[in-house]
């Protein structure tokens with residue numbers, strides 16, 4: 001008689017196993033992803049499977065009720081204490097007696113896929129560096145003297161195939177009482193990224209979780225964190241706060257200057273950012289109602305200046321050619337080395353940097369968006385105070401960074417503010433009446449709709465609002481291609497109000513879009529476009545297939561308005577998408593999947609860096625990109641824009657052509 005055939009779904013993996021093999025052993029034999037924390041002792045319930053019965057012509061088998069051994073005492077006990085659904089079996093207890101079809105539900109898969117909202121996004125498969133392992137340790141024996149830690153390490157090697165797991169003094173202090181309290185049965189949290197797995201925690205008896213990890217994106221303006229469950233991959237809290245280093249300078253270069261000009265300046269900024277990181281940890285833990293000591297690891301990404309300051313390294317070298325990084329490689333640290341208060345033995349992984357101006361945040365964006373996995377030529381623009389830009393496809397990937405300044409975030413704008421309730425975030429201007437309508441953060445209705453509360457406090461205009469406002473002014477013929485706002489006489493609307501020798505558009509009350517605002521946006525968008533254009537030159541192309549807008553506020557930019565403004569090159573609008581905080585997502589991927597860390601470490605070496613600061617064509621592209629949308633590059637995917645030209649005297653309107 002042939003051995004029973006066992007088929008696992010959804011993987012479809014199949015094979016013959018000896019009768020009496022446990023489902024867990026069969027899964028291991030056939031390379032099926034079936035979880036286990038207790039090593040098959042009937043304690044953790046992670047190995048649950050759902051047997052199916054009947055005829056399966058697709059698989060060529062008929063499965064009877066006798067396929068598996070009847071429920072045993074361990075399963076009955078588990079059912080009594082914790083509950084086991086009637087259709088479910090514990091894989092480590094059920095024996096295969098005849099042909100079987102077994103479904104592995106998502107929660108029993110070790111490498112379950114984490115759901116990402118965007119269909120085109122790279123899938124994330126759970127394979128975190130920190131895992132729980134239940135072990136039974138040999139009790140001490142006078143005839144074979146050995147230490148508790150050595151016997152614990154041996155148990156991990158023998159029962160879990162983890163050789164060389166090492167503990168430190170804290171492990172010793174934990175292990176001694178835990179082993180005795182648990183009657184020589186303990187659960188260890190083992191961090192497995194690196195040549196020497198580290199035992200981070202020892203619990204007496206069985207501990208089934210939870211354990212957590214934190215993915216952190218340290219931006220120049222904001223710091224964002226995603227607290228994740230390391231078993232499920234679920235984000236259990238997403239939180240953010242302002243980077244307190246803003247008081248030392250709005251943008252990166254002013255912070256580097258602060259470090260150059262003030263003795264001890266870099267140390268002051270390091271202290272400020274580390275304090276903020278600890279506030280972020282506390283905030284995320286409070287939001288999720290968890291103990292921060294259960295956070296066993298964190299992944300940190302940031303631009304090169306933030307990267308250095310978090311690490312306590314002076315960033316002055318990044319402010320001058322040749323822009324030398326202290327290190328470009330990924331880093332593995334203890335949390336206490338950067339004074340981060342997580343679990344006392346928590347590990348930190350810092351993504352590699354790409355170059356002196358293109359940091360671990362850009363590497364994280366590359367990991368999240370993975371242009372190297374696509375045939376389409378993809379331009380990824382991470383819009384923030386500094387724009388990180390990637391261009392590539394399967395053949396190669398290029399990267400640069402461009403100093404856009406904080407205008408896109410509402411700074412340097414007369415009525416600008418950060419995105420917060422009360423800020424205008426969307427703007428439309430009627431091309432005929434020239435009247436505006438807008439939406440305010442915190443209110444769903446547009447300002448001209450009946451549902452718009454008349455007492456709404458409108459406090460200013462945020463980054464996405466100013467981008468839309470300038471683009472709408474251009475579309476409504478109130479702004480010419482050179483970026484000049486027309487006068488009331490030139491445009492025929494008294495919404496244009498004089499301001500010295502220039503004019504401003506009255507959006508609402510004293511919230512104006514001034515000529516200075518338009519200039520600030522022009523400078524920012526020219527820097528962004530010039531960076532993208534440099535990469536396109538280096539790639540030898542004039543067009544791209546797809547554009548991804550990333551960055552915390554990239555999610556709020558309307559692709560059409562971005563293109564009307566000439567922030568991004570021409571592209572089919574259906575192919576322009578928003579990725580949200582892609583750097584934060586990249587950090588999360590590296591937190592949940594160790595192999596992704598190796599991928600990004602390899603990828604950064606393949607990325608060709610273009611240095612905007614020394615590239616002579618940058619200035620040329622910058623000047624041409626000053627026009628709205630552009631002095632010479634065509635935008636065939638946009639409808640033609642109004643051909644108006646104003647002069648600074650505010651005289652009669654002239655039409656071109």
Ligand code: FES
Pocket residue numbers: 024035036037038039040041042043044045046047090091092093
């Ligand atoms: S492997 Fe833990 S209960 Fe089966």
